Amino acid sequence: MRNIIAITTKELKSFFVSPIAYVVLMLFLVVTGYLFYIGIVEFQLTYRRFQTIAQIYKNPQILENLNVNAIIIERFLVNILFVLLFLMPAIMMRSFAEEKRNGTEELLMTAPITVNQIIAGKFLGSFIFVLALILPTIVYQVLLFSFSTPELGPVVTGYLAILGFACIGISVGMFASSLTQNQIIAMVITFVCMFMFFIIGMISPGEETVLGKVVSYVSIYQHTKDPLRGLIDTKDIVYFASLSLLFIFLTKQSVESVRWR
Amino acid sequence: MLEVKDLLKRYGDRTVLHHLNFSVEKGEVVGFLGPNGAGKTTTMRILTGFLPPTSGEVHIAGYDLQSKPIEVKRRIGYLPEQPPLYMDMTVKGYLRFISKLKGIRGDSLADRIDWAMQKCGLQEVQKRVIANLSKGFRQRVGLAQAILNEPELLILDEPTVGLDPRQIREIRSLIKELAGEHTVILSTHILSEVSMTCEKVMIINEGRLIKQGNIEEVTAGRSLEEVFIGLISQDETNVQ
Numbered sequence: 086m087r088n089i090i091a092i093t094t095k096e097l098k099s100f101f102v103s104p105i106a107y108v109v110l111m112l113f114l115v116v117t118g119y120l121f122y123i124g125i126v127e128f129q130l131t132y133r134r135f136q137t138i139a140q141i142y143k144n145p146q147i148l149e150n151l152n153v154n155a156i157i158i159e160r161f162l163v164n165i166l167f168v169l170l171f172l173m174p175a176i177m178m179r180s181f182a183e184e185k186r187n188g189t190e191e192l193l194m195t196a197p198i199t200v201n202q203i204i205a206g207k208f209l210g211s212f213i214f215v216l217a218l219i220l221p222t223i224v225y226q227v228l229l230f231s232f233s234t235p236e237l238g239p240v241v242t243g244y245l246a247i248l249g250f251a252c253i254g255i256s257v258g259m260f261a262s263s264l265t266q267n268q269i270i271a272m273v274i275t276f277v278c279m280f281m282f283f284i285i286g287m288i289s290p291g292e293e294t295v296l297g298k299v300v301s302y303v304s305i306y307q308h309t310k311d312p313l314r315g316l317i318d319t320k321d322i323v324y325f326a327s328l329s330l331l332f333i334f335l336t337k338q339s340v341e342s343v344r345w346r
Numbered sequence: 347m348l349e350v351k352d353l354l355k356r357y358g359d360r361t362v363l364h365h366l367n368f369s370v371e372k373g374e375v376v377g378f379l380g381p382n383g384a385g386k387t388t389t390m391r392i393l394t395g396f397l398p399p400t401s402g403e404v405h406i407a408g409y410d411l412q413s414k415p416i417e418v419k420r421r422i423g424y425l426p427e428q429p430p431l432y433m434d435m436t437v438k439g440y441l442r443f444i445s446k447l448k449g450i451r452g453d454s455l456a457d458r459i460d461w462a463m464q465k466c467g468l469q470e471v472q473k474r475v476i477a478n479l480s481k482g483f484r485q486r487v488g489l490a491q492a493i494l495n496e497p498e499l500l501i502l503d504e505p506t507v508g509l510d511p512r513q514i515r516e517i518r519s520l521i522k523e524l525a526g527e528h529t530v531i532l533s534t535h536i537l538s539e540v541s542m543t544c545e546k547v548m549i550i551n552e553g554r555l556i557k558q559g560n561i562e563e564v565t566a567g568r569s570l571e572e573v574f575i576g577l578i579s580q581d582e583t584n585v586q
């Protein structure tokens with residue numbers, strides 16, 4: 086465990102000394118802040134429209150159909166997913182690629198620690214970084230809760246889905262980064278891979294065929310849409326865990342295979 | 347201390363180490379001498395557990411490398427050909443990280459780091475970021491990293507390559523100093539390095555050990571250079 090913590094601490098420090106970390110943090114805050122603002126503005130416009138309709142029909146109950154959860158929060162969380170889709174590759178590209186380029190891979194591999202500990206340490210470091218990225222957006226939710234009365238459930242499950250998505254991103258990113266010492270290549274591989282998981286559900290060939298089943302199993306969309314609405318199923322949890330573990334396993338193979346070639 | 351039996355390494359279908367057999371006794375300083383591409387780095391990477399051998403056995407400090415890699419790794423210090431540094435860390439921060447990796451903790455941590463920095467003459471630069479250090483200082487940081495855990499066996503891959511003459515002199519005297527306390531294997535393609543720092547020499551060419559023994563035995567009154575060139579050209583005619 087101490088070995089894992091040593092790696093995790095080193096990863097976090099190296100995130101925060103690199104300018105990329107701050108660029109990523111800034112970008113994330115600016116973009117999510119902007120998206121949040123757009124969400125509010127849209128809600129206001131919709132609200133006015135509904136007000137007019139309610140006046141015309143003299144039926145104030147129409148306004149109660151307006152749901153803060155659906156209109157602001159769900160969209161906002163989906164947007165975070167999209168932003169992460171673009172940022173995760175940049176966050177993860179250094180992971181192993183930089184160690185290879187610096188020759189520090191040799192240092193880690195000849196230290197009295199196991200490959201599993203190295204991978205676990207790196208995973209944890211990246212996870213904490215992503216957590217630090219996402220945590221500030223809770224302020225927006227607090228704002229919403231102080232001005233209106235949305236449901237809490239979908240917010241919680243929505244954030245869990247985002248973290249599940251982040252775990253997949255971290256694992257895929259580690260794997261891609263372990264394949265090359267070129268960070269740009271690592272970034273592109275991670276992005277392409279994540280993007281595939283992302284869009285594959287939208288072009289699904291239907292649930293009936295075997296291919297359709299596979300596609301809908303792999304699809305990130307299929308497994309985030311319910312949690313974003315407050316419904317979380319063990320199926321979704323199994324999905325996030327299994328896909329992450331698959332890529333962690335592949336990372337291990339790749340890190341070890343460099344030496345078997 | 348170190349025993350290598352029938353070590354063979356292939357990359358694809360190219361054999362780069364042919365059945366190496368050698369042993370190193372406790373306290374010896376051994377020069378691993380050979381031209382570029384002879385297989386020095388490959389051998390050292392196998393000894394440190396970075397690369398697996400295709401076949402053969404390695405025993406270090408009484409442990410079998412294959413079945414007890416962590417026990418072996420605890421007992422060695424390794425300076426790879428390219429010093430494995432994190433450029434964005436300070437010297438002290440780097441050594442602290444390595445100490446943790448090597449399982450040095452608690453009260454002894456600060457002592458060990460101070461000791462290694464003092465040995466390698468790093469005190470004045472301990473707060474500097476590694477990226478801003480000269481090549482000579484970087485090599486010393488690499489050495490400090492290798493000796494942090496007071497390894498029983500120190501493995502140094504071309505420790506003076508790329509340094510200027512003054513830095514080379516400093517690193518050599520540092521190695522000599524360390525030699526008193528550790529068993530050392532250092533690789534080099536520079537003949538004078540061996541005669542200056544080592545008691546024993548192993549000469550490797552194209553993946554074959556062609557001579558090993560005490561320097562006096564091997565040279566037998568001639569200069570090491572004569573012996574080396576003689577052996578290598580003889581070896582090449584043999585192969586052809």
Ligand SMILES: Nc1ncnc2c1ncn2[C@@H]1O[C@H](COP(=O)(O)OP(=O)(O)O)[C@@H](O)[C@H]1O
Pocket residue numbers: 357362380381382383384385386387388389
């Ligand atoms: N990863 C690799 N794949 C294929 N061949 C390699 C690899 N690494 C080294 N070699 C070859 O093995 C031989 C020995 O290399 P090396 O151990 O680096 O020699 P030295 O350190 O003595 O200069 C060289 O011919 C080199 O080209």
Ligand SMILES: [Mg+2]
Pocket residue numbers: 383386387388427504
């Ligand atoms: Mg070499």
